[in-house]
Amino acid sequence: MTAGLRVELLRLRSRRAVLLLVLLGLLGCVLLIGFAVTDAVPPSAAELASAKAQVDQQLADPEFQQMLTECRTAVTAGGNSQFPADLDCDQMLPKAEYFVDWRAPDFVEQFRVLLLGITGILTLVFALAGVTFAGADWSSGSIGTQLLFESRRGRVFGSKLGAITLVALVIGAVGVLLAWGASYWMASKWGTTALIGNDPVTGAQVPLSRTDLVGRALRALALIGGGGAGGFALAMMFRSSLVAVGLVAGYGLVGEAVLRSVSSGVEPYLLSSRVAAFLDGQYLIYRYPNVCGTSGCEAEIIRISALQGGAYIGVLIVVVTVASLLLFRRRDVA
Amino acid sequence: MPEFVIETRGLRKSFRTRHGRQTAVDGLDLAVPAGGVHGFLGPNGSGKTTTIRMVLGLARADAGTVRLFGAEVPKSLPSVLGRVGAVVEQPRLFPGITGRRNLQVLARSINQDDRRVDAALAAVGLTDRAGDRYKAYSLGMKQRLAIAATLLKQPDLLVLDEPTNGLDPAGIREIRDLIRALAADGTTVLISSHILAEVQQVCDSVSIIGRGRLLAGGSVAEVLRSTTRPSEVRVRVPDPAAAAELLQGNGLTSRPDGELLLVGGAAEPAQITRLLAERGIYLSELTPVSADLESVFLQITEGEGL
Ligand SMILES: Nc1ncnc2c1ncn2[C@@H]1O[C@H](COP(=O)(O)OP(=O)(O)O)[C@@H](O)[C@H]1O
Ligand SMILES: [Mg+2]
Numbered sequence: 219m220t221a222g223l224r225v226e227l228l229r230l231r232s233r234r235a236v237l238l239l240v241l242l243g244l245l246g247c248v249l250l251i252g253f254a255v256t257d258a259v260p261p262s263a264a265e266l267a268s269a270k271a272q273v274d275q276q277l278a279d280p281e282f283q284q285m286l287t288e289c290r291t292a293v294t295a296g297g298n299s300q301f302p303a304d305l306d307c308d309q310m311l312p313k314a315e316y317f318v319d320w321r322a323p324d325f326v327e328q329f330r331v332l333l334l335g336i337t338g339i340l341t342l343v344f345a346l347a348g349v350t351f352a353g354a355d356w357s358s359g360s361i362g363t364q365l366l367f368e369s370r371r372g373r374v375f376g377s378k379l380g381a382i383t384l385v386a387l388v389i390g391a392v393g394v395l396l397a398w399g400a401s402y403w404m405a406s407k408w409g410t411t412a413l414i415g416n417d418p419v420t421g422a423q424v425p426l427s428r429t430d431l432v433g434r435a436l437r438a439l440a441l442i443g444g445g446g447a448g449g450f451a452l453a454m455m456f457r458s459s460l461v462a463v464g465l466v467a468g469y470g471l472v473g474e475a476v477l478r479s480v481s482s483g484v485e486p487y488l489l490s491s492r493v494a495a496f497l498d499g500q501y502l503i504y505r506y507p508n509v510c511g512t513s514g515c516e517a518e519i520i521r522i523s524a525l526q527g528g529a530y531i532g533v534l535i536v537v538v539t540v541a542s543l544l545l546f547r548r549r550d551v552a
Numbered sequence: 553m554p555e556f557v558i559e560t561r562g563l564r565k566s567f568r569t570r571h572g573r574q575t576a577v578d579g580l581d582l583a584v585p586a587g588g589v590h591g592f593l594g595p596n597g598s599g600k601t602t603t604i605r606m607v608l609g610l611a612r613a614d615a616g617t618v619r620l621f622g623a624e625v626p627k628s629l630p631s632v633l634g635r636v637g638a639v640v641e642q643p644r645l646f647p648g649i650t651g652r653r654n655l656q657v658l659a660r661s662i663n664q665d666d667r668r669v670d671a672a673l674a675a676v677g678l679t680d681r682a683g684d685r686y687k688a689y690s691l692g693m694k695q696r697l698a699i700a701a702t703l704l705k706q707p708d709l710l711v712l713d714e715p716t717n718g719l720d721p722a723g724i725r726e727i728r729d730l731i732r733a734l735a736a737d738g739t740t741v742l743i744s745s746h747i748l749a750e751v752q753q754v755c756d757s758v759s760i761i762g763r764g765r766l767l768a769g770g771s772v773a774e775v776l777r778s779t780t781r782p783s784e785v786r787v788r789v790p791d792p793a794a795a796a797e798l799l800q801g802n803g804l805t806s807r808p809d810g811e812l813l814l815v816g817g818a819a820e821p822a823q824i825t826r827l828l829a830e831r832g833i834y835l836s837e838l839t840p841v842s843a844d845l846e847s848v849f850l851q852i853t854e855g856e857g858l
Contacts, residue, residue: 225661232649232657359644362610363701366638367661369609369629550611552641 353459637702
């Protein structure tokens with residue numbers, strides 16, 4: 219098995235399309251990090267000076283000064299309809315940071331966003347790499363030649379699947395580490411590395427542990443590996459890159475939209491919802507009732523957990539892979 | 553070593569087509585003896601490729617058995633696969649990588665290193681072009697590279713399915729020389745073809761199939777002898793018309809062949825000489841026409857309505 223794996227790794231490495239895809243994927247990751255860093259760099263002295271100037275300009279504005287005076291007078295006098303008694307009029311004072319487009323980078327949030335982007339890129343890249351790896355075997359007919367050198371089809375399939383998944387995991391790990399390293403570097407240099415997240419419903423701050431972040435990283439890795447395996451299994455099943463890509467693109471671009479339009483209740487079962495839940499830890503679906511009560515419209519929140527997302531994706535990939543393997547073992551090869 | 557390297561019994565395979573099921577191989581009993589070059593002959597669509605695919609485990613038989621070096625296919629195929637090299641229908645390798653790289657990957661899968669690759673490339677005369685991408689190769693070069701791939705295994709049996717299809721005469725000769733050299737080294741070669749004249753020169757024995765069934769088989773000499781058409785004699789006479797009339801009057805057949813006359817039905821050439829001489833017709837030339845596989849083949853397949 220390991221000998222077969224080594225052969226398939228060599229075969230994979232020999233394929234230009236695969237090399238090109240991986241290169242493009244890594245380039246995409248680096249670009250993404252580049253954008254994030256550009257955003258995280260603190261404002262320059264010139265930008266700060268310009269912001270300061272804008273503050274001064276607003277302070278000097280007679281209309282603003284008049285409103286400020288009105289506020290203070292009203293609050294001291296016990297408040298009125300426009301300025302209630304508990305208002306802190308100083309909050310209306312302009313601050314320099316309002317005039318610079320910059321937020322101090324926060325490690326947890328940076329990592330979350332970067333990881334989502336990098337996982338998206340690499341999952342797509344390895345799904346395509348898996349598709350072309352299998353597809354080229356069929357389009358060139360080379361699979362027939364290969365079977366004359368190793369006729370045990372289960373092994374051939376397993377070695378190929380193992381090779382593409384392994385490469386996806388290794389490159390995926392590089393991507394995840396890049397996201398982690400870049401986020402940490404930015405946060406420690408210009409922002410905060412505190413492990414604090416936000417509750418998506420209430421917005422309240424919640425403490426996180428390192429394990430939460432490692433879990434997030436491992437799930438991203440699993441998705442990238444799963445992308446490679448799924449792409450390979452699909453193309454192996456249909457014996458064509460084009461059909462495999464068409465099927466996935468068709469589902470993504472049209473299929474989900476059609477399903478959504480058929481029934482709104484279908485959203486929790488869509489692949490995109492499950493992937494989002496798996497990657498982000500959870501996915502919330504807000505469902506509003508058709509008739510609102512007297513107390514206003516309270517949305518019902520459906521929560522899909524990472525586990526539910528992962529189980530769904532896992533079952534899907536396993537089913538496709540097993541079906542693909544069984545077909546490969548049974549069907550004639552030209 | 554078993555007597556036959558390939559042995560099929562009652563081999564059967566049909567395909568689903570738009571017009572229902574079509575039988576490609578119909579109870580084929582094939583026996584390929586060890587050693588020498590064996591021709592697997594039949595018209596296009598007679599089931600040669602389908603048979604070969606079943607023998608190599610690429611396709612599943614509907615019924616019947618296949619033995620390769622005595623091992624049951626597909627069950628025990630892995631135990632003998634290392635002894636068989638094959639090119640089925642057309643060379644199938646990766647277009648985007650070099651000839652050498654194509655061979656290297658295949659060599660690794662049977663635990664062989666680059667020495668084997670270099671030797672195989674040299675054997676087919678592709679050493680100089682090994683660094684070119686496969687898709688840039690001519691058909692003949694692709695065919696030779698595919699044969700080089702089979703040589704990586706140093707096979708005891710080489711199966712070549714219509715290896716000269718689409719090749720020019722020079723390419724055909726190269727392949728034929730290669731086959732001869734391999735056979736001389738002790739490799740059993742099975743070569744399928746629908747063009748008999750082409751393989752007759754290299755084959756020691758043949759199997760002729762039509763519509764998925766075995767029509768004739770044995771050594772080339774045996775198959776030629778078994779032909780029912782009597783051998784003909786080519787004669788040159790001053791007056792072919794008169795000679796033809798005379799011979800036909802004596803129960804022989806004759807038909808013009810250019811200026812010459814093809815005479816059949818004679819027990820021996822002396823009978824023709826005597827008949828003509830008695831009437832004062834003296835022949836200046838007499839050559840026995842030996843039957844070739846082509847005519848045997850045409851005859852058999854005509855009889856089968858193929
Ligand atoms: N995969 C297939 N699907 C349908 N019909 C096939 C297939 N392969 C072969 N056939 C049919 O089986 C018959 C035998 O084909 P083949 O074995 O390729 O003949 P040969 O190699 O002697 O030319 C032909 O009629 C061909 O059309
Ligand atoms: Mg054929």
